[in-house]
Amino acid sequence: MQQSLVFLIYFFSVVSIFSHDVVQRTANYRMKRKPKDYHLYTSRVNWTEAVKQCESKGMELVSILSKEENDNLIGSIKEAGQGKIGFWTSGNRLETNGTFYWFNRSQVTFTDWETGKPDNRVIDGEEEECIEVKGFGVLKWNDNFCSHSLYYICETNN
Incomplete structure (x- = not known):
């Protein structure tokens, strides 16, 4: 149970960091294009x-x-x-x-x-x-x- 909880916390941390990076790059790209x-x-x-x-x-x-x-x-x-x-x-x-x-x-x-x-x-x-x-x-x-x-x-x- 504890290993599953640690895995989920790690998984969501990685997804959150990746998602933030994608959104940030997209926003900057749009700003530069306009x-x-x-x-x-x-x-x-x-x-x-x-x-x-x-x-x-x-x-x-x-x-x-x-x-x-x-x-x-x-x-x-x-x-x-x-x-x-x-x-x-x-x-x-x-x-x-x-x-x-x-x-x-x-x-x-x-x-x-x-x-x-x-x-x-x-x-x-x-x-x-x-x-x-x-x-x-x-x-x-x-x-x-x-x-x-x-x-x-x-x-x-x-």
Whole structure:
């Protein structure tokens, strides 16, 4: 009986130490992976209104400058249980004759386009000129009509 008790105490001590170590490493990993805070909004607005909404909250519509940022953003969307409706990013080519730029005026260099995108559709004279993280569970980039109503993501830098 006493040996069993000693074994159980030893066993739970080892499990407790191991569990604490795993949790600590995970928490530190997440902290290092998240250089930005993302704020996902699930009211549907057009791209111009998404820009205004972020600004009214003291933030900017999200810019995705690297694979790491893209992975963090997609992770945030999944953690929030979202992905059926697309999210506006700040990427657009409204004033640049075909070249996509972020809201901060830096050119889009890293991309994560859905296969076949951008496809530059034009309907009734309107061109697809704004970048969304596509919904329907796809979570890849898509060029879309800026007038469409989608969710949006604001960001703040830590």
